[in-house]
Amino acid sequence: MHKPLKKLSEELRSGTISSVELTKYYLEEINKRNGELNAFVNFGKETEKNALEMAKHADSIIKNGEGNELTGIPLGLKDVFCEKGMETTACSNILKGFKPPYEGTIVARLRKMGAVFIGHTNTDEFTMGASTETSCYGTTHNPHDLKRTSGGSSGGSAAGVAAGLCAWALGTDTGGSIRQPAAYCGVTGLKVTYGRTSRYGVMSMASSLDTIGCLTQTPEDAAIVLKHIAGHDEMDGTTPKVDVPDYSTLLGTKDLKGIRIGLPKEYLGMGLKDGVRKNFEHSIEQARQMGAEIKEISLPMTEHGLAVYYIICPSEVSANMARYDGLRFGPTSDAKNLVESYFEARTKGFGDEVKRRIMIGTYALSAGYYDAYYRKAQRVRTLTLREFDQAFKEFDVLLTPTTPHVAFECGSLSDPVQMYLEDVMTLPASIAGIPAISVPNGKIDGMPTGLQIMGPHFGEGQILKVAQALS
Amino acid sequence: MALTKDQVRHVAKLARLNLSEEEVEKFTPQLASIFQHLDKLAEVDTKDVPETAQVSGLETVTRADTVKKGLDREDFLKTSQRESSRGMIKVRKSI
Numbered sequence: 001m002h003k004p005l006k007k008l009s010e011e012l013r014s015g016t017i018s019s020v021e022l023t024k025y026y027l028e029e030i031n032k033r034n035g036e037l038n039a040f041v042n043f044g045k046e047t048e049k050n051a052l053e054m055a056k057h058a059d060s061i062i063k064n065g066e067g068n069e070l071t072g073i074p075l076g077l078k079d080v081f082c083e084k085g086m087e088t089t090a091c092s093n094i095l096k097g098f099k100p101p102y103e104g105t106i107v108a109r110l111r112k113m114g115a116v117f118i119g120h121t122n123t124d125e126f127t128m129g130a131s132t133e134t135s136c137y138g139t140t141h142n143p144h145d146l147k148r149t150s151g152g153s154s155g156g157s158a159a160g161v162a163a164g165l166c167a168w169a170l171g172t173d174t175g176g177s178i179r180q181p182a183a184y185c186g187v188t189g190l191k192v193t194y195g196r197t198s199r200y201g202v203m204s205m206a207s208s209l210d211t212i213g214c215l216t217q218t219p220e221d222a223a224i225v226l227k228h229i230a231g232h233d234e235m236d237g238t239t240p241k242v243d244v245p246d247y248s249t250l251l252g253t254k255d256l257k258g259i260r261i262g263l264p265k266e267y268l269g270m271g272l273k274d275g276v277r278k279n280f281e282h283s284i285e286q287a288r289q290m291g292a293e294i295k296e297i298s299l300p301m302t303e304h305g306l307a308v309y310y311i312i313c314p315s316e317v318s319a320n321m322a323r324y325d326g327l328r329f330g331p332t333s334d335a336k337n338l339v340e341s342y343f344e345a346r347t348k349g350f351g352d353e354v355k356r357r358i359m360i361g362t363y364a365l366s367a368g369y370y371d372a373y374y375r376k377a378q379r380v381r382t383l384t385l386r387e388f389d390q391a392f393k394e395f396d397v398l399l400t401p402t403t404p405h406v407a408f409e410c411g412s413l414s415d416p417v418q419m420y421l422e423d424v425m426t427l428p429a430s431i432a433g434i435p436a437i438s439v440p441n442g443k444i445d446g447m448p449t450g451l452q453i454m455g456p457h458f459g460e461g462q463i464l465k466v467a468q469a470l471s
Numbered sequence: 472m473a474l475t476k477d478q479v480r481h482v483a484k485l486a487r488l489n490l491s492e493e494e495v496e497k498f499t500p501q502l503a504s505i506f507q508h509l510d511k512l513a514e515v516d517t518k519d520v521p522e523t524a525q526v527s528g529l530e531t532v533t534r535a536d537t538v539k540k541g542l543d544r545e546d547f548l549k550t551s552q553r554e555s556s557r558g559m560i561k562v563r564k565s566i
Contacts, residue, residue: 433526
């Protein structure tokens with residue numbers, strides 16, 4: 001029954017299936033498979049009841065001939081999307097038991113359309129990681145090989161869609177958190193232009209980099225979802241009033257005639273595994289045969305992506321995490337005074353990776369170091385932006401592999417720097433705030449690899465078009 | 472730049488985190504190695520390059536200052552596991 005949402009939507013409309021039937025199917029799949037995958041967290045009777053009620057409501061909307069393509073379709077919510085009344089924890093001990101009294105713009109919009117929330121998906125704690133291994137609920141396993149990680153941070157969303165536990169899922173991408181797990185699990189993952197989607201009601205990691213996107217079975221599905229979640233929101237001051245096109249109408253032909261594709265050579269020198277290179281070259285050849293004009297390009301700022309990101313992101317983390325003081329949310333404490341209770345809540349509530357980033361950021365922002373780190377990184381960010389702007393004068397899209405290798409084994413990366421290097425190919429697009437998508441690009445020994453397509457600001461239409469043509 | 476254990480202890484204190492001695496031992500080399508990577512940025516020439524704080528191009532966005540019904544105070548108080556009284560969360564003495 002697990003099919004692309006476009007197909008499911010047609011079946012719901014034609015009456016071949018009902019949303020309740022579809023929802024029951026996915027709930028059963030979660031019950032069967034989640035024990036080994038750990039893609040969904042806090043899943044239980046309450047989640048199932050909530051999903052079935054939403055499905056009944058969706059069926060009545062469809063019966064009245066109302067709603068849209070997302071009505072009645074079950075989706076997973078990454079555990080950083082506040083859902084009113086349902087425990088939402090960012091997979092952190094500090095938020096255990098937190099039931100949001102409100103929900104953000106996108107979740108509320110989806111609820112209004114009659115989408116079905118089938119459960120919350122696993123993530124690295126507060127989205128800080130590239131494997132879901134920092135989640136307080138443990139790792140999500142890769143459906144293609146349970147010994148391996150799903151990638152992260154949106155690992156639960158990627159594994160959930162790949163294993164057929166939900167039709168699609170919401171995710172967040174700050175430095176690669178949608179694209180890298182999508183590549184590892186063999187699904188489509190869309191990171192939008194910074195500001196294309198509202199962040200209101202989604203737990204922040206790094207506010208100048210965070211974006212809300214989706215993990216779907218096909219680029220066509222991503223185009224459908226994006227149309228419904230994108231756009232200006234007065235609750236998020238970083239969402240410009242840029243029109244939201246009907247992205248689906250921009251897709252359709254397998255023709256790339258006249259499309260100018262750039263291949264940034266710095267990415268191809270990043271220690272790519274042989275199979276990854278071979279699969280990538282195969283896609284380039286395919287694009288050439290479809291009529292695309294392909295040329296190499298140099299983006300020298302690529303090598304500084306890691307340093308820029310791991311200054312800006314932890315700096316913003318250290319500020320955003322300051323709100324977790326143990327008063328408004330989180331566990332109580334027996335501390336004697338207020339300051340001690342802050343120490344106690346944060347020390348007990350946060351895991352190691354969150355603590356590391358808070359410390360990096362606190363240090364980088366402290367007096368005497370601010371110029372050398374934060375200010376410097378913001379300047380190199382400008383250079384990165386300029387470099388991409390220049391590239392998009394000459395090219396419509398840029399193509400790279402999404403990751404240099406396939407999903408790694410759970411527990412195999414204990415060095416934080418090695419984990420940070422996981423995002424080396426996805427970081428530059430995040431720094432520049434440009435949209436990028438990862439689509440499946442063949443397998444190596446049964447493990448998926450990903451193709452990354454980057455476009456200019458608000459160029460989601462063109463990256464989706466190329467993604468669909470090449471997948 | 473070599474990060475010292477004392478610096479790690481100091482930063483943790485600023486961030487309101489207690490670190491055990493074992494954690495100081497663990498985090499110090501990790502953070503030092505991370506900063507080694509970050510220090511490479513010094514090589515980039517950024518003379519006369521302005522900073523980019525965020526890329527949306529928007530500045531000082533405001534909303535109309537109209538009164539709307541907000542969320543229920545009681546609902547918010549329930550998100551804290553601490554005791555509340557007269558619509559406020561009770562905390563320990565701060566001074």
